[in-house]
Amino acid sequence: MSTSLFEALVPYGWSERVRALWGDVGDPDLLPARVVRVERGAAVIVRADGSECTLRSEGPVAVGDWVAAGHDALHHVLPRWSAVTRADPAQSGAQSGTQVLASNVDVVVITAPADRCSASRVERELAVAWDSGARPLVVLTKADLDTAALGRLRTRLTGVTCIGTSAQSGEGLGDLLGEIGPGRTGVLLGPSGAGKSTLVNALLGEAVQATGSVRAGDRRGRHTTSSRQLLCLPGGGVLIDTPGVRSIALVGDVDLDDVFPEIDAMARECRFRDCRHETEPGCAVTDALARGRLEPGRLASFRKLSRESHADRRQHDPVARREAQRLWKLRALEARHHDKRRTG
Ligand SMILES: Nc1nc2c(ncn2[C@@H]2O[C@H](COP(=O)(O)OP(=O)(O)OP(=O)(O)O)[C@@H](O)[C@H]2O)c(=O)[nH]1
Ligand SMILES: [Mg+2]
Ligand SMILES: [Zn+2]
Incomplete structure (x- = not known):
């Protein structure tokens, strides 16, 4: 089957790489689809005709997965070329398991707000990012609030690109968009209140994701985003917004x-x-x-x-x-x- 048959999936990251993986499925009754959201064991997928639907899944699926979908079920998950994982906070000790935060990503965008930037947190997320098989990129958000913060972060971190962005002034947005070109997928990591959803909206040019103010005292976020969501960027790339998590334990x-x-x-x-x-x-x-x-x-x-x-x-x-x-x-x-x- 040619790529053009799945035209509707191109904005969702359908590429030569995915086409090759799809070639191994070889079941004429199934069609490719991508998981754009996961909600309590059900996967929201976008099908080859561009329509969205929610299907129960037998096995574990993650946002970003490419799947082979039948009429009313997900049959298999195509092999992942990268997976951002953490120790599953729902299980601990002897039962410890792994949770896939996002799959098939090319760039892990680690966000840190300029007014509350923790370098050690960024380093932890860099470990998770390198381990995923994708390439990390550090984005200092809210650069308008502290103009010296980017320099400090760059001095501390070696071997990784750091860019400063501001949804308010528009600084760095073009650079970020350039990192997630056509057919590429990025995932946003970072604490609640870092401005991830605000960044997504700024890149999309419209308020698609809900955003929330930070607390007056410690400037922490209020956990506004509650599920991982895959979105299509205007330049042809794909970006996954995630809820800010307190900490990511290494697996x-x-x-x-x-x-x-x-x-x-x-x-x-x-x-x-x-x-x-x-x-x-x-x-x-x-x-x-x-x-x-x-x-x-x-x-x-x-x-x-x-x-x-x-x-x-x-x-x-x-x-x-x-x-x-x-x-x-x-x-x-x-x-x-x-x-x-x-x-x-
Ligand atoms: N000054 C300034 N404030 C920003 C910027 N980007 C985001 N904010 C503010 O930061 C707060 C948090 O933004 P969100 O986008 O909701 O943060 P989030 O990372 O998505 O948070 P969670 O969904 O809870 O993980 C909001 O009040 C935004 O207006 C920026 O570039 N400059
Ligand atoms: Mg958010
Ligand atoms: Zn030594």
Whole structure:
């Protein structure tokens, strides 16, 4: 089937990549659709003819998923090329699970309001973003409220693009739109009150998403947005608005090298290869700290996230991990046999 048959899905991110994934479905009774919202176990999808409908789903689905839809059910979720995940706050301890916040995104837009910017929160969200398989972009919102905040953030963060935006003055909106070009999907992360929905409305040029004022005392938001929602941008890109969450707990063993590239580079000079940069002798990282070449807050953030990541690896029990590896090997073997039968 050609892409043109699914013209209505193009504004929702239908691309060569999705077409290729769809090619593997091969069931003439099913049509492609994208999940634009998830509400209490039901998925709101946009179908190949551009119409929206709500379908119950057997398995877990996330906003951004490409699915094969029948008349009244979702049949399968196409393989995800990226997934923004966090430890599921509804489950904890031994039952800990993973919640997919959004899937098939190309850019994770980490928002932080200029008047209440927490660099350590941004670093945590950067860890989640790099882990998702998508590329992160840091957006300092409400740049009109503090003109020096962007400079401070850029000094602290290494290896990631930071742009300043203001829905009020229009600053940076064009740059942001440019990052989410045709066929690309972005997802907004950040605390409640960061101005995510205001940003969406400014990019859309109309008030589609509800917005709410921040509290007078601490300028925190009031959790105005309540569900994750996928929207089509005028330039052909796609943006997912999300409710601000208090904190995002890391899932599993997250690689922090891309979040802290300068610490990763320094660590190569440490005496011990497995240096944890705590109290070890010959540590290049604590040495850089002592010489004022590394901000204490930056190292504190690195330590906190690496401890959390390692603790989570232990918690996600090794038995389950081994079982997953066994299944994977089995499947690889089966595939090889299958190929042999075909070629032999
Ligand atoms: N000065 C200024 N205020 C802004 C800007 N963008 C948003 N705001 C204000 O910030 C407040 C919160 O905006 P929202 O867009 O509702 O924030 P949100 O991130 O969507 O919050 P949740 O939906 O609760 O996660 C509103 O009062 C907005 O008017 C901006 O660029 N400049
Ligand atoms: Mg909102
Ligand atoms: Zn070290």
